[in-house]
Amino acid sequence: MCPPPPLLPIAFLPQLVKVFALSSFIVMLFSTILSALAGVSLAFAAPNLVKRQSNATAPAPSAINDTQVLQYAMFLELLEHHFYDQYLWQFDEAAFAAAGYPSWVRGRFEQLSEHEATHVEFLGGALGSQALQSCEYSFPVTDPQSFVAVSMALETTGMSAYMGAAALLSDKNTLTAATTILAVEARQAAWVSSAVLKNEPWDGPFETPLGPNAIFSVASQFVVSCPSSNPPLPVVNLTALTVSPAAPALGSQITLNFTQPANVGNSTLYLAFLRGQNPEFSPITDSGNGTFTAIVPPNLQGTIWATVVTNNTIAATADGNILTGLAMLEFPFNSQANNNVTTIPSYA
Numbered sequence: 103m104c105p106p107p108p109l110l111p112i113a114f115l116p117q118l119v120k121v122f123a124l125s126s127f128i129v130m131l132f133s134t135i136l137s138a139l140a141g142v143s144l145a146f147a148a149p150n151l152v153k154r155q156s157n158a159t160a161p162a163p164s165a166i167n168d169t170q171v172l173q174y175a176m177f178l179e180l181l182e183h184h185f186y187d188q189y190l191w192q193f194d195e196a197a198f199a200a201a202g203y204p205s206w207v208r209g210r211f212e213q214l215s216e217h218e219a220t221h222v223e224f225l226g227g228a229l230g231s232q233a234l235q236s237c238e239y240s241f242p243v244t245d246p247q248s249f250v251a252v253s254m255a256l257e258t259t260g261m262s263a264y265m266g267a268a269a270l271l272s273d274k275n276t277l278t279a280a281t282t283i284l285a286v287e288a289r290q291a292a293w294v295s296s297a298v299l300k301n302e303p304w305d306g307p308f309e310t311p312l313g314p315n316a317i318f319s320v321a322s323q324f325v326v327s328c329p330s331s332n333p334p335l336p337v338v339n340l341t342a343l344t345v346s347p348a349a350p351a352l353g354s355q356i357t358l359n360f361t362q363p364a365n366v367g368n369s370t371l372y373l374a375f376l377r378g379q380n381p382e383f384s385p386i387t388d389s390g391n392g393t394f395t396a397i398v399p400p401n402l403q404g405t406i407w408a409t410v411v412t413n414n415t416i417a418a419t420a421d422g423n424i425l426t427g428l429a430m431l432e433f434p435f436n437s438q439a440n441n442n443v444t445t446i447p448s449y450a
């Protein structure tokens with residue numbers, strides 16, 4: 103493809119730091135990207151799904167075999183691979199420079215792109231004749247900034263997907279192979295978040311494992327259609343949840359939009375803020391005009407995933423029990439902030 107880009111003078115760096123010191127810029131970036139995602143999802147037909155009632159629980163771990171887990175991983179790797187493959191070439195060195203990024207940013211994205219291509223190759227090799235074919239994808243990318251924001255969302259999603267899939271794998275060697283990819287996804291997410299966006303490299307002492315239903319609700323927003331020959335993924339199609347603003351202030355009121363499930367009666371629903379293994383909950387209030395509200399807890403940091411649940415216990419946040427897809431919320435913190443949200447995880 104392209105020859106390696108020439109290096110820009112290091113004097114360019116202060117300008118970048120200045121640009122990204124504006125936390126409002128990040129807020130805007132994520133609001134833009136997430137509202138774009140919300141719009142995009144409506145137009146898209148979902149890929150093949152295992153047909154289930156929306157209130158059905160996800161398959162129990164033993165019901166999913168390792169081949170299906172690898173197919174699920176390949177679905178995500180194909181998505182990431184096509185993202186970099188379709189969009190990175192659209193923004194050359196000059197475009198990245200004009201957007202305020204030093205030359206090492208694009209160079210690293212080329213490395214990420216190669217990693218994702220290699221992951222696809224690796225999983226395809228492991229699956230052999232049971233490998234998935236590429237779907238057709240669309241990402242809300244119009245410039246280097248939105249490219250970076252989607253990359254951050256995908257790498258963070260990939261990291262959580264591998265963490266959540268660990269419990270689904272029965273073969274320990276396959277698990278070890280998966281962790282070698284998991285660590286790279288986590289380091290890539292950390293690089294985009296801290297080096298490129300000048301935010302936090304981690305979200306606290308624990309990252310958040312997410313199950314296939316939750317992950318699919320995020321990933322499927324970028325999928326236009328998949329070949330009918332692809333085997334169905336072991337996931338349920340959850341109803342969409344949108345939260346605004348996407349980077350709310352701690353303690354503030356946020357607006358939620360989702361379709362209320364029919365089978366939950368009139369009991370109070372909760373918004374679960376998934377973080378590590380220890381979610382926070384906020385009761386949901388029906389505004390009576392088609393939207394809902396909830397209050398953001400005071401102690402969130404980094405990337406937090408929100409979903410609607412039936413009660414305020416950890417059991418309700420299990421992948422088979424969540425009532426909506428995920429919304430990604432950002433609570434950025436810089437290197438001067440103390441990441442002190444070290445609650446001891448409950449293993450209830």
Ligand SMILES: *[C@@H]1O[C@H](CO)[C@@H](O)[C@H](O)[C@H]1NC(C)=O
Pocket residue numbers: 155157158364365
């Ligand atoms: C799921 O919902 C359907 C109707 O909405 C109901 O008939 C069924 O019993 C529910 N299943 C479970 C497991 O709650």
Ligand SMILES: *[C@@H]1O[C@H](CO)[C@@H](O)[C@H](O)[C@H]1NC(C)=O
Pocket residue numbers: 167169170
């Ligand atoms: C895994 O499960 C799928 C779907 O039930 C099935 O088609 C496939 O044969 C299974 N593979 C193995 C190795 O058990």
Ligand SMILES: *[C@@H]1O[C@H](CO)[C@@H](O)[C@H](O)[C@H]1NC(C)=O
Pocket residue numbers: 143144146147148151339340341342
């Ligand atoms: C999946 O859910 C989305 C809304 O979240 C909907 O637009 C889409 O039609 C659903 N697809 C299937 C196959 O049910």
Ligand SMILES: *[C@@H]1O[C@H](CO)[C@@H](O)[C@H](O)[C@H]1NC(C)=O
Pocket residue numbers: 144359360391392393
């Ligand atoms: C809620 O979302 C639905 C579906 O995405 C959309 O049609 C509706 O306009 C939204 N409602 C509000 C109040 O934003």
Ligand SMILES: *[C@@H]1O[C@H](CO)[C@@H](O)[C@H](O)[C@H]1NC(C)=O
Pocket residue numbers: 368369
């Ligand atoms: C919820 O529904 C039950 C039974 O349908 C009813 O007794 C109760 O008053 C309702 N509660 C509220 C707050 O509407």
Ligand SMILES: *[C@@H]1O[C@H](CO)[C@@H](O)[C@H](O)[C@H]1NC(C)=O
Pocket residue numbers: 389390391393
């Ligand atoms: C719905 O009601 C809430 C609470 O009264 C209000 O804050 C919000 O602006 C309303 N939204 C719409 C779309 O009317």
Ligand SMILES: *[C@@H]1O[C@H](CO)[C@@H](O)[C@H](O)[C@H]1NC(C)=O
Pocket residue numbers: 400401439440441442443
């Ligand atoms: C620790 O977190 C709390 C919120 O949980 C915050 O109010 C406080 O300022 C933080 N302290 C430091 C030193 O960052």
Ligand SMILES: *[C@@H]1O[C@H](CO)[C@@H](O)[C@H](O)[C@H]1NC(C)=O
Pocket residue numbers: 412413414415417418419423
């Ligand atoms: C909370 O909800 C989950 C399912 O979503 C259920 O299994 C659990 O029993 C509920 N716990 C309480 C205390 O209601």
